[in-house]
């Protein structure tokens with residue numbers, strides 16, 4: 001081995017030659033004076049022995065130092081600042097960090113600061129959100145309190161009316177003056193008893209088949225004690241057979257009450273009337289007017305000319321003449337607008353009001369769930385309420401195992417063994433567990449239970465089972481499902497699926513879900529999470545037990561002794577059977593032969609079947625049945641109500657048709673940018689192309705919400721990716737506006753938005769979005785250029801032409817593609833290009849536009865990165881004035 005130059009050796013040890021010379025001096029006593037001095041082999045070996053290790057350490061230290069300078073691992077950062085690693089990853093993502101993010105990702109100090117800032121802001125946001133939620137909760141409680149009081153007031157009002165002696169004679173003008181002050185609620189809660197109690201007995205008996213119409217004619221104050229109430233009450237009750245008594249519906253009971261009172265009051269009333277007439281004849285005209293009768297008329301929403309005449313005690317000809325004066329030519333049996341009927345009644349000195357459809361039901365429906373349950377319970381006869389099966393919907397991201405889970409559950413059905421398996425798809429089915437308990441599963445795409453059905457006011461599902469694959473974690477549709485269920489106030493049970501798979505990580509799923517407010521019970525939260533394998537069936541029984549547990553807590557009850565009430569789950573027009581629909585019976589029992597109304601359609605149960613194809617004669621609460629006998633195809637989500645007579649069913653359907661028009665008006669009134677000014681509560685759905693933009697938009701909206709003190713902007717759902725039909729349905733159900741950032745609605749979403757009149761706004765600059773929103777809130781929207789959608793085409797093939805560029809061979813799938821219009825290229829819902837169409841050809845010919853169903857060649861201006869499967873959207877900019 002030869003000698004080594006000290007300068008070379010120094011490099012090896014990572015020190016200067018002078019430092020090494022000092023080391024040599026310390027070890028050997030020799031002095032080295034020049035960097036070119038050569039060191040003996042033994043000395044080198046000695047140095048290596050002594051310095052080798054420490055040098056390595058020095059190197060490592062230096063390396064670490066370098067690392068330190070370079071940054072810190074996320075894992076270490078999480079420990080250092082004591083924050084869950086997931087939060088840090090989220091922060092990094094939000095900052096637009098490109099590349100893979102895991103626990104070992106190293107970030108620079110400047111980024112660390114930003115992450116810290118982000119986390120601080122997140123914490124602040126969460127705190128504010130919490131505060132907001134608390135505020136909302138308080139407001140809701142106050143609202144509930146108010147509603148309670150309102151109910152009390154209604155009850156008092158009802159009681160007073162029942163006890164009330166005949167009202168004093170009042171001048172019509174006086175009554176008129178009072179009208180506007182009359183609390184609106186009184187109008188809607190007007191109990192049937194009150195409306196009917198003074199109707200002559202003969203009338204009630206005669207008009208059994210007629211719509212509920214009541215008239216109150218009171219000539220003079222009468223002492224209450226004159227009514228032999230008690231005896232009559234007993235007497236009437238006695239006449240009823242025992243079975244009938246139980247079967248009395250609330251409505252019938254009300255009628256009966258009225259009848260009883262009337263039976264006592266009537267004879268005296270008649271006598272008094274005669275007496276009064278005599279006195280009246282003697283009175284001077286002015287005095288007569290002074291004592292004009294107080295006449296009250298409750299006008300049913302569906303009323304014919306003859307019925308109005310009867311109601312007002314006027315000749316039919318008089319009513320026809322009144323109508324003619326209003327330019328309406330009507331026959332005696334023709335139904336007339338209740339508003340017109342109201343006007344006529346008022347012209348004849350009646351204090352009139354329109355009776356709302358199913359008043360009692362509607363008041364109850366408007367109340368919050370608990371109140372509703374309380375009132376309904378009150379209404380139910382003691383001991384008649386029985387437990388009903390919970391209705392469960394299964395939701396989750398695509399391929400996470402919803403179908404497999406439902407299949408496995410179906411196999412646990414003991415009824416299948418008794419009565420044969422499920423043979424037909426009717427949109428819902430009931431299974432029986434070995435312990436005898438039943439669960440009804442909705443077999444429609446999960447979100448439908450919360451969008452299509454809920455958009456029409458039905459909340460069908462009691463419980464949502466959220467399926468999350470343990471090897472995939474929380475995905476966009478998972479979040480969407482959580483938001484749907486939360487929005488509908490339906491409890492969620494999580495099924496962490498695919499635990500049999502090697503990559504399964506249930507703990508990760510729990511961590512991810514906790515970011516969305518679903519905290520597992522073992523972490524002190526209240527969300528039941530069951531790890532299952534839909535494939536092997538592991539823990540599926542435990543999942544079902546938990547469903548029953550939640551159902552028990554929800555205390556789901558129904559009265560099987562009532563006429564049936566339900567919701568249309570699915571419907572179709574069968575070429576052989578006609579209009580058929582699956583109804584989920586929610587309360588009461590449906591019998592073959594019952595008349596019913598569902599949405600705008602009505603009918604008679606000609607036959608009904610369960611999911612096994614068995615014909616049923618009756619079906620109780622919680623049972624899904626397929627029904628034949630509809631006049632028209634109802635719509636999913638329609639309420640299904642049994643009516644006593646064919647006439648009632650038909651009239652109600654007619655009435656609903658009219659209401660549909662009102663609904664259309666309501667759609668018109670849906671939240672739009674143009675009518676934001678003055679709104680107190682603004683619900684928003686935000687969809688964006690990347691997480692960073694999404695966060696930024698949400699933050700800006702929050703700031704805006706703070707700026708406008710009396711406006712609360714709630715982002716009810718947000719996500720990455722294109723705008724879907726489900727987003728639109730959620731917006732429709734919660735009256736929200738959709739804001740898209742660099743993303744577009746797909747065809748189904750666009751169609752749904754048009755149908756539901758949901759406002760979708762697309763932006764590519766956050767500042768513009770915020771500015772528009774602010775202007776809209778201030779009601780200062782200036783006339784703007786608005787884009788008008790023309791059509792879309794799908795790229796099928798690409799042709800690269802030298803010197804020209806890329807021509808996309810397309811098929812027009814919607815509307816038209818226009819040459820001089822603007823164009824946007826959308827890939828997987830994300831806008832890739834926004835510009836103009838440079839050329840549009842059909843078979844080498846330049847054309848102005850190409851319509852749906854035709855092929856064409858499209859070239860985009862200054863853009864060649866077109867791929868098969870891309871969507872080109874053609875649109876125009878039009879000037880539009882905003883109000």
Ligand SMILES: Nc1nc2c(ncn2[C@@H]2O[C@H](COP(=O)(O)OP(=O)(O)OP(=O)(O)O)[C@@H](O)[C@H]2O)c(=O)[nH]1
Pocket residue numbers: 396397398399400401402403404405497498499500501532533534535536
């Ligand atoms: N290993 C394993 N595979 C499962 C499990 N559950 C479902 N799968 C598989 O996952 C795939 C998707 O399951 P599906 O039940 O079709 O999922 P889905 O959520 O209904 O999917 P969509 O109907 O498309 O939304 C299928 O190949 C199933 O066999 C499970 O527990 N374990």
